[in-house]
Amino acid sequence: MTDLVELRTKLKKYSVLFVDDEESIRFSTGRFLKKFFNSVDVADNGETGLQSYKNHTHDIVITDILMPKMNGDIMAKKITELNPDAFIVFVTASRDHEEYDGVAKSFKVTKPLSFEVVQEMIEKIAQMIE
Amino acid sequence: MNEFVVQKSSRKFVFLGLASFLVLLSFFIDNDLWRSSKYFHTIIETIATVLALIVGILSLIHFYSKKAQALFLFVGVGFLGTSFLELYHTVVTSVYFDIFFPSPPHSLIPWSWFAARVFLSLTLAYSFYHLKYKEFHLISEKKVYVFSAIFTLVSFIVFAFIPLPPAYYESNYFHRPEEFVPAMLFLYALVGFYKKKGWENSDFEFWLILSLIVNFISQTFFMTFSHHLFDPQFDLAHILKQLSYIFVLAGLIKSIFTLFLTEKDLYKKLEMTNQKLDEIVNSSTDFIWEVNADGVYTYASPKVVNILGYTPQEVIGKTPFDFISDSDKEIIAQKFQTILENKLPIKDLVNWNDTKDGAKVCLLTNGFPIIDEAGRLQGYRGTDKDITVSKENELKLSKALEQLQQAQNITKLGIWELDIVNNTLYWSDEIYEMFEIDKNKFAASYEGFLEAIHPEDRDMVNAAYSNSLETQKDYAITHRLLMQDGRIKYVQEQCSTEFDSQGNPLKSIGTVLDITKMETYKKEIEELNKNLTQKVQEELQKSRDKDKLMFQQSRLIAMGEMISMIAHQWRQPISTISMEANNLLADLALNEVNNEEIQTVANVLLEQTQYLSSTIDDFKNFFQPKQEKVLSSVSQVLDDTFKVMGKSLDYHNIKIVKELNDHTQTKLYTKELLHVFINLLKNSKDVLLELDEEIEKVIRVRTYEDEEMIYTEIEDNGGGIEDSIIDKIFDPYFTTKDAKNGTGLGLYMSKSILIKHFNASIIVHNTQDGAKFTISIPKENK
Numbered sequence: 072m073t074d075l076v077e078l079r080t081k082l083k084k085y086s087v088l089f090v091d092d093e094e095s096i097r098f099s100t101g102r103f104l105k106k107f108f109n110s111v112d113v114a115d116n117g118e119t120g121l122q123s124y125k126n127h128t129h130d131i132v133i134t135d136i137l138m139p140k141m142n143g144d145i146m147a148k149k150i151t152e153l154n155p156d157a158f159i160v161f162v163t164a165s166r167d168h169e170e171y172d173g174v175a176k177s178f179k180v181t182k183p184l185s186f187e188v189v190q191e192m193i194e195k196i197a198q199m200i201e
Numbered sequence: 202m203n204e205f206v207v208q209k210s211s212r213k214f215v216f217l218g219l220a221s222f223l224v225l226l227s228f229f230i231d232n233d234l235w236r237s238s239k240y241f242h243t244i245i246e247t248i249a250t251v252l253a254l255i256v257g258i259l260s261l262i263h264f265y266s267k268k269a270q271a272l273f274l275f276v277g278v279g280f281l282g283t284s285f286l287e288l289y290h291t292v293v294t295s296v297y298f299d300i301f302f303p304s305p306p307h308s309l310i311p312w313s314w315f316a317a318r319v320f321l322s323l324t325l326a327y328s329f330y331h332l333k334y335k336e337f338h339l340i341s342e343k344k345v346y347v348f349s350a351i352f353t354l355v356s357f358i359v360f361a362f363i364p365l366p367p368a369y370y371e372s373n374y375f376h377r378p379e380e381f382v383p384a385m386l387f388l389y390a391l392v393g394f395y396k397k398k399g400w401e402n403s404d405f406e407f408w409l410i411l412s413l414i415v416n417f418i419s420q421t422f423f424m425t426f427s428h429h430l431f432d433p434q435f436d437l438a439h440i441l442k443q444l445s446y447i448f449v450l451a452g453l454i455k456s457i458f459t460l461f462l463t464e465k466d467l468y469k470k471l472e473m474t475n476q477k478l479d480e481i482v483n484s485s486t487d488f489i490w491e492v493n494a495d496g497v498y499t500y501a502s503p504k505v506v507n508i509l510g511y512t513p514q515e516v517i518g519k520t521p522f523d524f525i526s527d528s529d530k531e532i533i534a535q536k537f538q539t540i541l542e543n544k545l546p547i548k549d550l551v552n553w554n555d556t557k558d559g560a561k562v563c564l565l566t567n568g569f570p571i572i573d574e575a576g577r578l579q580g581y582r583g584t585d586k587d588i589t590v591s592k593e594n595e596l597k598l599s600k601a602l603e604q605l606q607q608a609q610n611i612t613k614l615g616i617w618e619l620d621i622v623n624n625t626l627y628w629s630d631e632i633y634e635m636f637e638i639d640k641n642k643f644a645a646s647y648e649g650f651l652e653a654i655h656p657e658d659r660d661m662v663n664a665a666y667s668n669s670l671e672t673q674k675d676y677a678i679t680h681r682l683l684m685q686d687g688r689i690k691y692v693q694e695q696c697s698t699e700f701d702s703q704g705n706p707l708k709s710i711g712t713v714l715d716i717t718k719m720e721t722y723k724k725e726i727e728e729l730n731k732n733l734t735q736k737v738q739e740e741l742q743k744s745r746d747k748d749k750l751m752f753q754q755s756r757l758i759a760m761g762e763m764i765s766m767i768a769h770q771w772r773q774p775i776s777t778i779s780m781e782a783n784n785l786l787a788d789l790a791l792n793e794v795n796n797e798e799i800q801t802v803a804n805v806l807l808e809q810t811q812y813l814s815s816t817i818d819d820f821k822n823f824f825q826p827k828q829e830k831v832l833s834s835v836s837q838v839l840d841d842t843f844k845v846m847g848k849s850l851d852y853h854n855i856k857i858v859k860e861l862n863d864h865t866q867t868k869l870y871t872k873e874l875l876h877v878f879i880n881l882l883k884n885s886k887d888v889l890l891e892l893d894e895e896i897e898k899v900i901r902v903r904t905y906e907d908e909e910m911i912y913t914e915i916e917d918n919g920g921g922i923e924d925s926i927i928d929k930i931f932d933p934y935f936t937t938k939d940a941k942n943g944t945g946l947g948l949y950m951s952k953s954i955l956i957k958h959f960n961a962s963i964i965v966h967n968t969q970d971g972a973k974f975t976i977s978i979p980k981e982n983k
Contacts, residue, residue, distance in 0.1 A: 099780035
């Protein structure tokens, strides 16, 4: 297992945008991400998420897919249009969700987000961002 | 007329006295006492001729006037002939004519006397002979006259042309023995008539016997002893002959007089009888009539008006066939012909007649033939009795009897009558038939009746009858009969008993009706009914089981739906909780554990468990098996529905537009209504999920109410339902979805629940872009 302290040191310079329509999840997950990343912004749907990205051009975007107003995948497509190198992580309930075309750097994690899953996710982000 | 009657007991003495006197007289007469002359003889014989003529004529008149006994014919003819011979005798002995005859006077006088005497005695003797031996044969009058005529003519010729022998013989005693011949004939007639004893009652025969006594004695004791012509014996014999004629004349007169008196009396009697007859005729209610040989009425009693409506004057001159009804004419005519040909009495001949005013009367005709002496039919006399009423009653009775018999035949109704006093039982033929007992072999009896009853029913029937005798009440009973071959028949008995004033039973009358067929049908119907009830109950049970099963299936489906809803509801809190756990684990791994963070995590966990708990409460109610009414409203139930379903709909991006305008609080089976709403919303959701992602998916829920109903509309924009199946969507197991999503029970169960628990209705129709279900729930529901 990779040392989380090591990973934190590595990732402390990057910014993250987390998009989810559930307030409690934003609150819990936001606090978790804050422990590893430099800055964490949250948005409650695709539209606000896209707006926040336009303003800050986060290094990493972590998003839910099923959301009101604008889905996660539509938002991802629009972010990639702005920045083809954007790094997007999809959080999905469905295990067989396909990879998204047109997004250069992306992977998906499947709910529920156990400690192992979030560890792997942090590790994978750290690998891919270099 | 009694003074003319010589007492019968003394008649014998009269005979004896007269005979004795004459015999004695003959002994005292001496031959030489006197000698009369030819003149005296002529005078006396002239008188005798006249007397004989009178007697003869009177006797014949008497005979012909009354058709009296043949005796008068003989007497009449005898005396007429005698009078002719007497006349001849008188003539030949007269001084003027004797010269013309060939014989001398002493021959001619005795022989002509003799001829007259023989003729008379012969006639009287024969008359007795005829009366005695040929009483019942009418003698032909012709024969009598021809005989008399021949006899008198022969005597006349003999005396006129043939010389006669002497009549007197010289002897001591009998000088004229030939005179015994008429004497013996007189004696024969005398003894005969005396022995016949007719004289005891008949005056004429009494006088006839006196005349015969005189004749016999005059011949025997006087004329035979005459010595010469014109001597005392000769004269007395002539005088006695006159006397004998006078006696007969007296008898005749007496007889005619008696007859006259009798006739007078008869006439009086006849008048009285006529009067009585009139009274009888007038008092009789019958029509009394007389017809002649041609059948024409010659008499009709006044009562004919009451019967036929015609007066006697109208009836007389007509025949019975002018009144007999056409329908009867032929038959009656035939009967009459037989009666008339044989001169028979008419006996109880029933015939229908038309009255003057056109009504029908039935007459009972009786009559006797009127036959004259020659045996010819002169007509009929009789009566007609009006028997219309009794005949009509008879017809009614016979018709009623016939109908009764027919009714018995048709209904198989048997009739019985038990004469309790004389212990006799009558069964109608139907009973014998019903009991299958040979009428000729088995007499009806109460024991025989009990024998035919099914053994198990015997006591019951016996008790019913005995009881009715005690209580004096009629009874009806149904029981079985056991036939000899083991078949069972059902009969219904009804019985009524007559009692005297002391309450003793006199006779029982009853009916027996064969109801075997009815009873069999009844049994069959009962059996069918039983089976039917069972079948219906089985089917009902099946149906109930099926309903129950379907309801359970439907409930399971709803539960499945809820599980999926729970999954949606719980996904977020579960994610949050696990993320909080991650926060703690990350702090541990980073060696940055701090109290503040632990406090935050704990707060979030509590908050999330609270939410989980409230979510469970929302679903818990639905899974409770107990059904009960709760005070609520339709909009409240709809809110509950969205509490459990909202997340699921949100998740699928389905927009809910609510417009709830009902306010009535009422007692509702809320869980059932929730079930219905979940079914309908799930249907809409399933339809909407099939649409393209770009189309906005909307479910509109609208409630409103009027005075009686609360309406709920659930409308989606899922494209609606095809017209070809819109009528079938409430049928069980009807589905448009594939096997994974649908069972075809949702709408069927929803409708069943609405009808059963809310007395409500549900209809569906297509809108512009979808389907709209409308539920109408009465405010006053059970």
